[in-house]
Amino acid sequence: MTDQALRISFAGTTTTCLCVGVITTGLFGTTRLLADCPPSADPREFRADFDLAADASQAIVVESDSAHVRLNDDVYVLEGDVVVIQGKRKIRTRDATIDQRSGRFSVESPIEYSDPNMTVTGDSGRLEPDGSAVFEGARFELPATNARGSADRIRANALGEISLDRVRYTTCPLGQEDWLIRASGIDIDQRRGFGSARNARLDFKGIPILYTPFISFPVGNERKTGFLMPTPGSSARSGASISVPWYWNIAPNYDATFTPTWYAKRGARLGTQFRYLTSFGDGTLLADYLPDDRQFGEDRSYVRFFDETNFTDRLRLDTEAANVSDDQWFEDFGLGPEGTSITFLKRYTNLTYLGNEWRAILRAQNFQVIDDTIDPLQRPYTILPQLAVSASFPDRPFGLTYGLDLEIAHFTHNFDRAPYDLTTGWRIDAAPEVRMPLRGRGIYVEPAASFRYTGYKLSDEPGIDDTPSRSAPVISVDSGLIFERLWGSRQQRLQTLEPRIMYLYVPYRDQDELPNFDTGIADLNLVQLFRTNRYVGADRLADANQLSVGLTSRLLDAETGAEWLRATVGQAYYFETPRVTLPGEDIDETGSSDIIAELDLRAYGDWSIGMGVQWDPSDxxxxxxxxxxxxxxxxxxxxxxxxxxxxxxxxxxxxxxxxxxxxxxxxxxxxxxxxxxxxxxxxxxxxxxxxxxxxxxxxxxxxxxxxxxxxxxxxxxxxxxxxxxxxxxxxxxxxxxxxxxxxxxxxxxx
Incomplete structure (x- = not known):
C-alpha cells in the first residue's frame, strides 16, 4: 500500500495513521499438474484483474478490535485483530502500533500481506512513512505458479527495490521439496528490471547441482546478460558433452549468445549467435569453430548469415550466406541421417521490388559444393547477375488479363573449368501472355496464349553457335465445374464434385543444341499435370499436344466449412508423343502420363489418413x-x-x-x-x-x-x-x- 494519510475513528477517538505498501515480484507460468499436486490457478486471473497502481489510489480502511493513544510517547495502539484494506490488498495482524511522530507502523506479532498475485507472512514487521517495509521471518507464496519460499528478512521501499536475506525458493508442494534454490541474498530493482543473487545454489533431490557466488537476472520480460542453463549430451562419435551458453545483452536491438561446448572425444567448440534489429529489418549471424578436432584431425567451422532489410514497403533486400569446413559437419553435429543429404550450401542476395502489378528481383547466387564426389558437370552454376520480372494486369478491356515473365541471367562457375566441357554465358527468357478468365456460378473457363522466347550469348564455345535461341507459342484452355449437394440424415454435410480439364498445345522446337544451366524435371504431381511446361527452368520448353483431366471430390461440414475428406485423381493424355528431352532422359511413348491420386481423410475425430500414389498404367x-x-x-x-x-x-x-x-x-x-x-x-x-x-x-x-x-x-x-x-x-x-x-x-x- 502506498504512502497515504488516513483519519481513523474508534469510539470517538480520532487519529492519523500512515500506511505503507509492499511491492513484490514473481515468476508466472503454467504447468501440467498431477492428481496429487496442488491445483494451479490460471495466471490470467492474477494479472489481468489486478492493477497495483490503480489499487494504490483507492481509499484505505483500518479496522481493529480496540484502540487507544499512549500520550507519553504519542503512539497510537491498535489492539486485537487488526486489518488494513486498500482495494484488493490486505494486511492482517494483531496488536499494531503507529508512532504519530515518525509515522512508523510496527507489528511484533505475526503479520500477513496479501493481494491477488501473492501472499507474504512474517513473524513481525514494520512499515515506514518513506514507503519502505520490513518483514522478519518471512514466507511468501505465488499462487499462479505454486511457487513459495522463505527469507529471514524481506526489505522493500517505494522505489521498487527489494532485498531478501537467506532465501529459499521452490515450486514443489510443501513437504516434497524435490528442488530448491538457496541464496544468501537476493536484490531486486523493479524500476531497472534486474535482480541479483549472492551465493546461489540449486539443489535437486538434496544434491547440489549448480552453484554460483553471484548471478544477475532479468525481472519480468527484460533481457539480462548472464549464463543460461547448461545442456548435457552424449554420442558415440563425440563422447559426453556439456554446453554452457552465455547471453550478452549488448543493446535493446543487439544481442549475442556464446555457447562453449566440450566434447570428451573432440575437444572444445565455440558456437556464436549474433542477432540485430534495425528500423529497416533484422538479421542473424551464426558461427561455430572447433579447433583441432581430435576425431577429424583438423580445424572445423560453420558460418551462416541471413538478413532481411526493408527499405520501403515495396523494396526489400534478402541475403543468406553459409560456409562449412567439411562434408561431415552436419553428420557429426546434430542432424543425423538428414545431414547425409546436404550436398551444397546456397548463398544469395535478392533485391526485390513489389508493385501493385509488377514484381522484380535482382539476384546474385552461388553454392558451396560440400560433396566433392559430385561430378563437376552436375554442380550448380553461379548466377551473377539475374534479373527476373513478372507482371499481371487484370481487368483489361473485354475482361482480358495481360502478363509478362522476363528473366536475364549470367551463368558461370567459381572453379577452374579448363579440364571440363562446361558451357557458360548469358540467357534471356521472355514470355508475354494474355488470358481471358470467364467465371460463372459453378463453372470457369480460362483460355490463354503466350509466346516464349529464350536466347543465349555463350562464352568460349569454338565451333558451335554461341547465340542459339528458341521461340514457340504456348496455347492453353483451362476449365472446370463445381457441383455441390447436401448430404447426411440432417443435411449436415456438403459434398462437392469438381472435374477439371486443361488442353495444352506447344509446337515442337529442336533444343538439343541449347545448354542446360538450371533446368530439371519436376516430380509428377497434381499441380505438375496442369502446368504449361513439365520442366522447371528456361532451358527446355516441352512440346505438348495434350489434355490433362482431374477430378476432385470434397466432403465438408455444411456449417463450419471444415474439410473432412478430399479425394483427387488426375492424368494427362498425349495426342502426340513428346519429343523434347534433357540429356539422359527417355522419351515417353505410352500416350499418357502416370495416374496421380491423393486422399486426405479427417472424417473420424481421432484419426487422420493421407495417401498418395503415382501409377504407371502401361506397366x-x-x-x-x-x-x-x-x-x-x-x-x-x-x-x-x-x-x-x-x-x-x-x-x-x-x-x-x-x-x-x-x-x-x-x-x-x-x-x-x-x-x-x-x-x-x-x-x-x-x-x-x-x-x-x-x-x-x-x-x-x-x-x-x-x-x-x-x-x-x-x-x-x-x-x-x-x-x-x-x-x-x-x-x-x-x-x-x-x-x-x-x-x-x-x-x-x-
Whole structure:
C-alpha cells in the first residue's frame, strides 16, 4: 500500500495513521499438474484483474478490535485483530502500533500481506512513512505458479527495490521439496528490471547441482546478460558433452549468445549467435569453430548469415550466406541421417521490388559444393547477375488479363573449368501472355496464349553457335465445374464434385543444341499435370499436344466449412508423343502420363489418413506412393504410421509415438526402417517422468550418420524445473522434428 494519510475513528477517538505498501515480484507460468499436486490457478486471473497502481489510489480502511493513544510517547495502539484494506490488498495482524511522530507502523506479532498475485507472512514487521517495509521471518507464496519460499528478512521501499536475506525458493508442494534454490541474498530493482543473487545454489533431490557466488537476472520480460542453463549430451562419435551458453545483452536491438561446448572425444567448440534489429529489418549471424578436432584431425567451422532489410514497403533486400569446413559437419553435429543429404550450401542476395502489378528481383547466387564426389558437370552454376520480372494486369478491356515473365541471367562457375566441357554465358527468357478468365456460378473457363522466347550469348564455345535461341507459342484452355449437394440424415454435410480439364498445345522446337544451366524435371504431381511446361527452368520448353483431366471430390461440414475428406485423381493424355528431352532422359511413348491420386481423410475425430500414389498404367505398377495414418485421441497422445515408396530408390516404413503410460510416465519413440536394406536407418526411444514441480526426459538414439552407412548413437537429457528453467532443451527440439504432430505444448497439455 502506498504512502497515504488516513483519519481513523474508534469510539470517538480520532487519529492519523500512515500506511505503507509492499511491492513484490514473481515468476508466472503454467504447468501440467498431477492428481496429487496442488491445483494451479490460471495466471490470467492474477494479472489481468489486478492493477497495483490503480489499487494504490483507492481509499484505505483500518479496522481493529480496540484502540487507544499512549500520550507519553504519542503512539497510537491498535489492539486485537487488526486489518488494513486498500482495494484488493490486505494486511492482517494483531496488536499494531503507529508512532504519530515518525509515522512508523510496527507489528511484533505475526503479520500477513496479501493481494491477488501473492501472499507474504512474517513473524513481525514494520512499515515506514518513506514507503519502505520490513518483514522478519518471512514466507511468501505465488499462487499462479505454486511457487513459495522463505527469507529471514524481506526489505522493500517505494522505489521498487527489494532485498531478501537467506532465501529459499521452490515450486514443489510443501513437504516434497524435490528442488530448491538457496541464496544468501537476493536484490531486486523493479524500476531497472534486474535482480541479483549472492551465493546461489540449486539443489535437486538434496544434491547440489549448480552453484554460483553471484548471478544477475532479468525481472519480468527484460533481457539480462548472464549464463543460461547448461545442456548435457552424449554420442558415440563425440563422447559426453556439456554446453554452457552465455547471453550478452549488448543493446535493446543487439544481442549475442556464446555457447562453449566440450566434447570428451573432440575437444572444445565455440558456437556464436549474433542477432540485430534495425528500423529497416533484422538479421542473424551464426558461427561455430572447433579447433583441432581430435576425431577429424583438423580445424572445423560453420558460418551462416541471413538478413532481411526493408527499405520501403515495396523494396526489400534478402541475403543468406553459409560456409562449412567439411562434408561431415552436419553428420557429426546434430542432424543425423538428414545431414547425409546436404550436398551444397546456397548463398544469395535478392533485391526485390513489389508493385501493385509488377514484381522484380535482382539476384546474385552461388553454392558451396560440400560433396566433392559430385561430378563437376552436375554442380550448380553461379548466377551473377539475374534479373527476373513478372507482371499481371487484370481487368483489361473485354475482361482480358495481360502478363509478362522476363528473366536475364549470367551463368558461370567459381572453379577452374579448363579440364571440363562446361558451357557458360548469358540467357534471356521472355514470355508475354494474355488470358481471358470467364467465371460463372459453378463453372470457369480460362483460355490463354503466350509466346516464349529464350536466347543465349555463350562464352568460349569454338565451333558451335554461341547465340542459339528458341521461340514457340504456348496455347492453353483451362476449365472446370463445381457441383455441390447436401448430404447426411440432417443435411449436415456438403459434398462437392469438381472435374477439371486443361488442353495444352506447344509446337515442337529442336533444343538439343541449347545448354542446360538450371533446368530439371519436376516430380509428377497434381499441380505438375496442369502446368504449361513439365520442366522447371528456361532451358527446355516441352512440346505438348495434350489434355490433362482431374477430378476432385470434397466432403465438408455444411456449417463450419471444415474439410473432412478430399479425394483427387488426375492424368494427362498425349495426342502426340513428346519429343523434347534433357540429356539422359527417355522419351515417353505410352500416350499418357502416370495416374496421380491423393486422399486426405479427417472424417473420424481421432484419426487422420493421407495417401498418395503415382501409377504407371502401361506397366501396371506404382512408381511412387506414400501413406500416413495418425491416431490422436488426446492432445498429448499421438501415434503415427507411415509408408514411403519410390521405385528403384527407397521403400521405408516409419512409425512414431508419444504416449503417457501412467500418470507420471510418458514414452516416446520412432523407427525409420528400410525394406530395401532390411535395417533401421534411424530409431530412438525415450522416457519422461513428470512430478508436480519438475520433469526429466531421456532419449537414446541410433542412426545412420553418413553416406557409407556407418551408425552413431547419442543420448539426450533434459531436466525442467517448473517456474525456473530447463537444463538441456535439445530433447524437446529433437522430438518436435521427429514425431509428426508433437509439440512442446502438447507435452505439457493438461
Amino acid at each position: 501396371t505398377r506404382s512408381e511412387k506412393g506414400d501413406v500416413h495414418v495418425q491416431y490422436r485421441p488426446a492432445f498429448d497422445r499421438i501415434a503415427n504410421v507411415g509408408y514411403r515408396f519410390r521405385r528403384g530408390n527407397l521403400e521405408q516404413v516409419d512409425g512414431s509415438v508419444a504416449w503417457p503410460i501412467s500418470e507420471r510416465w510418458s514414452a516416446y519413440g520412432r523407427m525409420v526402417y528400410s525394406l530395401e536394406d532390411s535395417q533401421a536407418l534411424d530409431h530412438f526411444a525415450g522416457l519422461e517422468y513428470r512430478s508436480c514441480c519438475w520433469r526429466f526426459r531421456i532419449v537414446a538414439r541410433r542412426y545412420v550418420r553418413d553416406r557409407t552407412g556407418d551408425f552413431d548413437t547419442s543420448v539426450l537429457l533434459q531436466l525442467e524445473l517448473n517456474g525456473l528453467s530447463s537444463v538441456g532443451d535439445e530433447a524437446d527440439a529433437f522430438l518436435e522434428r521427429s514425431i509428426w504432430g508433437y509439440s512442446r505444448s502438447s507435452a505439457a497439455a493438461p
